[in-house]
Amino acid sequence: MTLQKTRQLTQEDVPVGQPLPFPLADSAGRLLLPAGAVVPDAEDVRLLFHHGPVLALADGDDVAAAPAAAPAEAPPRLGSAGLTVGTVLQVQEKSAPLRGLLPCRLIGYIEGEALFVTQPADAKRTLRPEPRDVLILRGFSGRAVFTMMCSVVSVGQFPSPYLVLSAPIKMQKMPLRRAKRVQVRIGARVRAQGQAASAADRVAVIRDICLNGALVQSANPAFQPGDRLALDFNAYVDGQLETFALTGRVASGSPALGATASAFPSFGVEFTLSKEQTAQLSHLIIERLDENA
Incomplete structure (x- = not known):
């Protein structure tokens, strides 16, 4: 950055x-x-x-966010990625690639159907997407960084703000050798x-x-x-x-x-x-x- x-x-x-x-x-x-x-x-x-x-x-001075790597076609299965519940994800709006990424946490998923994440936010900004907005998410499994693309299905407020996302539309794996x-x-x-x-x-x-x-x-x-x-x-x-x-x-x-x-x-x-x-x-x-x- x-x-x-x-x-x-x-x-x-x-x-x-x-x-x-x-x-x-x-x-x-x-x-x-x-x-x-x-x-x-x-x-x-x-x-x-x-x-x-x-x-x-x-x-x-603002931090210029680098565009996310173009996701490669792959069977998008979250379970095989090793991204467990509690994993911190970095979120970027596909329509606004120059905005800084915001952190959120994976709080659950239904394989092949939906992801549930906390509302992305930091000390300065909160992401408030609308249904059908497309988000790019990046997470580290311990061995590789995964970049995935999801659309917003709905926004919930109870017990705390969260997003319901579609199953990953695309996913890219970038292994990291020690x-x-x-x-x-x-x-x-x-x-x-x-x-x-x-x-x-x-x-x-x-x-x-x-x-x-x-x-x-x-x-x-x-x-x-x-x-x-x-x-x-x-x-x-x-x-x-x-x-x-x-x-x-x-x-x-x-x-x-x-x-x-x-x-x-x-x-x-x-x-x-x-x-x-x-x-x-x-x-x-x-x-x-x-x-x-």
Whole structure:
């Protein structure tokens, strides 16, 4: 997901040791660091600019939702997809592909006949579709992301607002291999695992990421193979700003295996993820795969 671009910055525009007055983004408008993050050292600023331009994003810029992948023809059976009751789904109006996606929860289904979901909403917006409107839904089963198309049958209010949808008209499955790496440029805060987060945490840049781990670049080679660390970062996923708080083990020192020579040291990290973190990171990886396709 991208934000609207505003102006290109120089290194002198980024305050050191003070909260950022605006979000930082790469040349494509993807978030590097959120507003309020602290860049503690001038070398960290240099690292952020090392792989290309850095942009300032204006507060209130809208997130541009990427169009959902075109569903492929397939027998649309929800049970075989592994999307269980309670699964969080992301919903998009087929008629308004540029609007941000909204979350809802699958609360039941009748195979081949209907789906029941909570009313899609976030803190800013509630989707209020009419019968016969077509919605695109995306859900993660734990092993694959499924995109499906359904029409609205009816809208209910008791005991809380919900939608009755048709059985999926079309469905697409996108398997996610754990070792599938995607190239990214995401600013992160890094510290030793177990230490409390502070403004003194060094800035790092994640260069590629998968469910197994990431290649991380920093201005300070403070970690050695075997060290445990915490990696915190923000990224837009399905139009929503997500906070990631991951932990892992340093698997390789600088230069990491396969990394090119650089003025900044790189090291590999092997993640230790919970089921919830796996689902969250999977959505980010799938979205970046869509962007790089």
